[in-house]
Structure formats: structure tokens, C-alpha cells
Amino acid sequence: MSQPLLEIDRLRVDFDLPGGNVTAVKDLSFTIHEGETLALVGESGSGKSVSSTAALGLLPELARPAGAIRWHGGAGDEDLLRVPPKRLRRIRGNEISMIFQEPMTSLNPLHRVGRQIIEVLTKHTALRGRAARARALDLLGQVGIPEPERRLGSYPHELSGGQRQRVMIAMALACEPKLLIADEPTTALDVTVQAQILTLLKDLQRRYGMAILFITHDLGIVRHFADRVCVMRRGELMESGETAALFAAPRHAYTRMLIDAEPHGRKAPVPADAPLLLEARDLRVRFPLKRRLFGPAEYFEAVRGIDLAIRRGQTVGIVGESGSGKSTLGRALLRLLESRGDIRFDDTALDGLDSAGMRPLRSRMQVVFQDPFGSLSPRMTVGEIVGEGLRVHAPALGRRERDARVQEALHDVALDPSMRHRYPHEFSGGQRQRIAIARALVLKPEFLLLDEPTSALDRSVQATVIALLRDLQATHGLTYLFISHDLAVVRALADSVLVMKEGAVVEQGNTEALFQAPREAYTRELMRAAFLEEAAA
């Protein structure tokens, strides 16, 4: 093993908050050696990001760190918690640099990409003027941005998410750091882009011989990417070790649970003669781009002629990357968006129904959204939120009966009904998603549109929500349309799958058949990226 580069020694970070003292990290020790990749894994609130920002001296003012962070990359040993701010600024960017989750917010939207890279170069190196520009161009080329000459003059909004992350990496590499801290660098990206970025990082690591501290919640990435792993939970180090050994034989129950939390099992098929519940033919949705006073308006077609049939009791999965139109398709099926083409639900034609005509059907087809923080009104209690549908569809119910139904629905999703007088912000993400499911279930629907219901949740919470959705489907005989970008989840839940790209269906078929032997190149690429076969190489 090579030289230790960064040693974190009994690090403790406390936050002085008005409500009392909160310990974000306690007694954390680990070491990163030169040129290795160490993954820091944990769910939200585990303190993994706090510990890395402590290493860069970027903690908020309320934080009080204790312990030591020893840096061996400069001259002699330095304790990063105690070095003078001036020296720390030199280390930051020069010897240690960082890339973040959201590349759009980390780049200044008002400055051209080239200018932002050159700014880093002039701040940390002796390069000026033409030489700095040449170096910036070289860096953009190294991180694999096509037409780097032209991209120097682009603004951040003109780049795609993956390209923006590449620019961030180029800026981080500008001074050839010895350590790169990557805080969830691919979480905001599509799987195919994620695979490309990971390959790029590996490649650059080899070329520059730098160490990478990789912070993530995604064990799939860790398995293929990291040399060693540290598992954190609630500010404490649970377990650390060589990646292969740790995955093969996790010692700690929590680690085992995280590894097992990847969805398992398959959906039992429904009889082939089950009646059709929802059917769409040549469905099209378009959004106006530009309205003109005279002449035709310009449109963007988000869904381009999709045929879909869901049988009673089935789960149909829709997968695709962001912008593929999968959420738009779901909303159009529920008539939350204007669309063209035929939609039939049970025996009723939905197309052409206005909102009054749709109302009686609304109780039979319900929806659960992705963001459990945005989908519950912050000014209503949980009881009011869950009971709202009943006020529309069962106005005859008295207050007491309605309350009983609300309690029953909360009980169904394994939430304590006595919490129904509280407001959504008092609940965790997983609990909120259960509330959203209860809101849909209280009407006893037949069809449920699940729009990325698990994407905003931690892996372990995700597993419980998936288990809940399975149970509910079995006990209430529900039919699901499951929209997700997470292929593992779809594989575990769906009978059949639709792969969407740019508003059209690329491939569809039985889940197992499609996952075993994808016919289309795009599907194969998507799967390779999702299961990270390429990054393993």
C-alpha cells in the first residue's frame, strides 16, 4: 500500500442549533492513500457530506469540529482543522478539489464556461492570458467535451447536465490535485451519462494518479468504482474494508441491510385473459413553444404516438431517461394534460371528457408523485390531505365516517393514524410518500399511476415502500403504471416494460424477456449503464 494522503482522526462535528446541539459526525476515523478510491457510503443524514466539507474547511459557521484531519499532500503534516485560512485556500483547489451533485448550481450562469475555467487557472497557477486559454482548451478536451473550442464560449445553460459535470471536473483538475472529493457527482444525471462520467473519472485518475474520495448513497456505483468502502450511519462509521470483501461478507447488520435493500423478487404474472383496464392508441402530447399572434404556433411534441394496454392486476413499467416523455405520458393518461389520441378506461372513452366528466372516474384512477416534499400541501394536516378525495367523491360521509376512512387508509400504509393531525413537514421522506399513497388509496382506486415514487428516497426506505406497494397490489387487486428511471426497481415490480426515448417507444415487452435479451441497441445501452457493466472494466 502506498503513502497515506489524508487521515481523518476521531473527527467529531457538532452543530449549535437553536433547538439544541446536534452531532452530525462522531468519532470518525479513516485514511485515504495516494491514488486510491475510497467510497463514503450512507443514506441521507449519515454525515457523509459533512465530513468531506470539514476536510476542505467549508463547514457552516454553526459547526464546531473536533479531532484532527491530517493532510500529507503538502509540505509535511498539516491539520486541516487548524491551518491558517490563507494556507487552507491554497490547499483548496490546488491540492484538494471537489465536485458537487448539481453542476448547474455550481457554475455561475452569467459567465462563459471558458472564463470560469481560466479564472481557476489564474487563481491557482502562474498561467495567464493565451497560455491559460490553451490549458482550458486542453482540459475541456481531456474531459471529453466535443468541440472544446466552441464550448469555451458557451454559457452553462447551453450545455447538457453531463457536459456541465464534465466542465466541473475540468475545473477541479485544473491544478492537478492530489485528492478529488466527489460528492454524489452522478446523482442528478441519467444512467447512461452517469456511466460515462464514472468511466471518465477512472480514466483521469489513472492519468493523474490522484486519490478520489467518492461520496454516494448508491452501492451499485461503489461496487464497481471504489477500492475501499466506509459505511456511515447517523454520523458514525459502521464498517470499512476492501470493496470486494465487504460486499462478499458484510460484517455489520446495517451494511447487510443496505446491500439487501436492492430490490429483489419478480412480479407474479396475471392470467393472459385478464380484462383490459386502460388502453391508449396513438397518444400524442404537444406543448406550445412559441405562440404567434398571426400564423401557426410552434410546438414541441413530448409524446409521439404511443400505444399502450394495461390489463387488470398488471404492473406496466415505463423506463427512460429524463426528457423521454414518460411523466408526460402518465399525466396524459390521467387527463391531467391535454392530449390527442384514444384513451379508454374500463369501458369509458376518456378522450374528449371535460373535467366534470372526468370527476366520477377520478376516484378509480389515482396518482402518486415523485417528490414527497412537493406533493403534500404544507398548510393542511395529514388528515385533511388524505380526506380531501373523500370530500369530493363521497360528500355524503359525515365528519366521523370520513375520519374513520382516513384512519383506515393510514393504517393500510403502516402509518400511525394518531399522527393525522400533524403537518407534512413533521414527517420524513418515506413517511410522506406513505401519506401520498394513503391519499390515493382512500378512494379505493383500481388504477394507480406511480410516477417515480421511490426516486427521492433512500435505498432502505425505498425497499420498504416497494414492499408496501406490492402488498397493496396483492390485497386490493390494484393495477399499476410504474414510471421510473431505475431499472432494478422496474424489473422487480413490473409484468411488462416500455422503454421510451424522445417521446416514442423504443421497445416493449415482457419484463423478464426484455431484461434477458433486449433487442434494441438503446435498451442494451441503458441496461449496461444501469447495471454498470462498462464501468467495471
Added chain:
Amino acid sequence: MTTDTAVSTPDIAGDSLAREAWRRLKQNKAATTSLVLLALVALSCIAGPWLTPWAMDEVDWNAFLTAPSLADGHYAGTDANGRDLLTRVLHGGQVSLSVALVATLVSLVIGVLYGAVAGYLGGRADTLMMRFVDIMYSLPFMFLVILLMVVFGRNILLIYAAIGAVEWLDMSRIVRGQVLALKRREFVEAAQALGVRSHTIVTRHLIPNAIGPVIVYVTLTVPKVILLESFLSFLGLGVQEPLTSWGVLISEGKDMMETAPWMLLVPSAFLATTLLCLNFLGDGLRDALDPKTR
């Protein structure tokens, strides 16, 4: 699994949002003090004129421009016409506060509803409704008031109407902006998927969530209205002698600032106290009505 085990708590009896808010408001010292002060000001304005030994338009021939004194019963001095200033300030307070209350309420109701509907409907309806607001903005305020005077004759109710008719424009723009942002949130979409009617979505989901900026804006509207009324009165379009208002008293006081400073200080003190208290109260209300600040 660990994260979703529900913590069992005793079933809290359905505390209404209003009662919760009241409880939280009571914990805010600045807001409660302001509320008490405001109530005192309002009460003294209502009851005061009967308690002072002078009538509002009664001239004390022995006391022109006298300084405040306890001996002669002119606790806040007299004005150039020998009228008791305290009586006039309290009387003027009735006019100022009622104009403020009515005009603000009018602007609140019209502005919030109009803005919320425009924002929620969006598209062409929104464009039409907001262009109407623009047209209203472009009408000169004085022209509007004079027009109303010509048609209906001079009447204090007209001031209420005129000010209310202008003040709701700002409010509707603020609420529309809020609603435009809110209606993209998923809870609105969830309500649509439940089949909730549009007017219920506006009243139950959109307006309550836009309430924070609205309350702050209301506390800014009240002083604006009081000043607007004094401006109208100053031009001779508002309340007429011997009736008065705080704005009129202050503008009279400023002319006598050097010889009789109490004529400026007393009404200004009442106005300033009221406005300050309203601001603190507005802040407190905004926090109290937000369930997140519990």
C-alpha cells in the same frame, strides 16, 4: 426496517390551524405588545372624544396655540383656532383607521381573489385579466377620484371606494406571482387528480399557501392608505373641516413645527405607533400562520 416505524403519540385533539396560530402568536412578545398597543389606540380613538372635556370643533377662546398642560384640560395643547388637539387627534384617528381598515379589506379581498384566479387559469384569461390591471394602473389616481366626486358628489365613502379600487392592483399582482409558482407544485396536480373543483383548489390549496407575502403586504398597505387619505384631504378632496384625520393634522402640524411642535408631534406619535405595531404584528402573524415554524 428502521426509518418508517411510526412513533406512537397520544391522539392530539383536532387543534384548528387558527387556534394553533393564536397560541404561537401569543408566544411572540413583540407581536402581542403590538396587538395590545393597537387595541389601545383603536379604543381610545373610538371612546376618547367623549372622555375629553372638549368637543372636536369647540373653540377655547382663552387658549390659542397653547402648549400641552394638565391645568387647563388641554392635555395635548391646542391648535391655532383654539381647538383641543387631543380630541382632534382621537377623532382624526377614527377617520384614518376606518379608511385604512376598509380600504385594506377591499384591496385584500378583490386583490387576492383576482390574482389567484388569474394565476391559476393562466394563458389567455391571465393575459386579459392582467392587462386590465395594467389599464387600471395607467389611469391617473386623481382623475379617478375627481371623476367619482363629479358623479356621486362629495362623500367620505367615496374615499374608501377610490383607495380600495387602486390598492387591490398591487395585491393582485403579488398573489398572481405566488400562484403561478405554486400551481406547478405537485400537490396542486394531486388535487386535480383527485377531481377537486377549480374554485376549491384556488381557495383551499393556493390562497392559504400564498398567505405569507400577502400578510406582509397588508401591513405595508395600511400606512400607504393612511397617507393617501391625508394627501386627498390636503387637496381638499378628502375629509372636510371641521372633520379631520391624522394625515390632515400632521400636514397642519408641519406648518407650525417651529412655533407649536406639539401640533406635529402628537398626531405623528399616534400614526407612527400604529404603523410600527402593524409591522410587528404582520411579522408575527406570518410566522404564526406558517405551520413549519412550530
